[in-house]
Amino acid sequence: MIRALVIFLSVYVALVIQEFLPPLPFLDNARLFLVPAIFCYGALWLPYPAVLGLAVYTGLLSDLAFLHVVDDRVEIGLGWSILFYVFAGTILHALRLLRTDHRWEIHCLASGAVTFLLLLGQYLMVCLRREAFHLDGTVVWHIAGPTVAALLLAPVVFHFLQLWPGGFQARTPGRSRLKR
Numbered sequence: 001m002i003r004a005l006v007i008f009l010s011v012y013v014a015l016v017i018q019e020f021l022p023p024l025p026f027l028d029n030a031r032l033f034l035v036p037a038i039f040c041y042g043a044l045w046l047p048y049p050a051v052l053g054l055a056v057y058t059g060l061l062s063d064l065a066f067l068h069v070v071d072d073r074v075e076i077g078l079g080w081s082i083l084f085y086v087f088a089g090t091i092l093h094a095l096r097l098l099r100t101d102h103r104w105e106i107h108c109l110a111s112g113a114v115t116f117l118l119l120l121g122q123y124l125m126v127c128l129r130r131e132a133f134h135l136d137g138t139v140v141w142h143i144a145g146p147t148v149a150a151l152l153l154a155p156v157v158f159h160f161l162q163l164w165p166g167g168f169q170a171r172t173p174g175r176s177r178l179k180r
Contacts, residue, residue, distance in 0.1 A: 003161075004050050007042040010161065011058050014038050015065055028138055030145030035062060036118060037111040037150055037157040039085060043092035044107055051093050055085035066122065075129045076122055084121060088114050104158040111154035116147040 014034035023029035035058060042054045059082030068076040092110055120143055127133045 004042075004046055004054075007038065007046065007054065007161070008057060010038045011035055011042075011054070012061065015061050019065070024145060024149065027145030027149070028141035030142045030149070032149050032153070033115050033118075033146045034153070034157070036114040037107075037154045038161070039089070040092060040107055040110040040114055040154070041158060041161050043089040044096055044110070048093050051089045052086060055089040056082055059083070059085040062118075068126070073129065075126045077125070080121070080125065081118070084118060088117070104155050107158045108151055108154040111157070112147050112151040115150040116143065119143045119146060 018032060018034045021032050023031055039054065039058045043051050046054060059079075062081040062085075063076075063078045066076055066081075067078060068074070092114075095106060095110070123139065123143060
């Protein structure tokens with residue numbers, strides 16, 4: 001229960017923090033996204049009903065933060081991130097079976113994939129609304145840069161969230177029924 005509350009609070013705090021982080025000049029001024037890494041951690045650790053709640057909560061906060069209106073036209077609509085996070089959370093929760101001994105590698109790869117697909121989805125949505133497809137180096141770096149940053153940041157997020165209550169659960173070796 002405490003871990004779920006920490007994850008929900010971490011999503012909100014990460015959304016606020018990432019708004020104040022400066023662009024990364026070595027990645028062509030791409031922004032750093034913290035929320036997908038925290039969401040992936042929650043999707044891999046929480047029970048499925050909590051994952052669905054986390055997906056709705058994360059998607060709603062992300063949609064409100066990235067609501068993009070140009071000339072009285074909404075380009076990135078409200079609600080699509082909720083569907084994206086529900087779909088991603090369902091897949092990640094299914095991948096939970098692969099994480100047998102609390103390894104960080106699956107979380108790292110999932111954070112990169114979710115960040116990439118989220119930014120690609122936002123870019124395609126804007127292109128469809130504007131009815132124009134423009135791809136150059138800046139667009140590629142604004143999608144690939146945060147993906148690479150998410151891959152590098154995911155182990156830090158994983159180990160930070162492991163410090164909270166219930167993070168490292170003591171593993172008891174299997175006991176034999178036979179007494180010695």
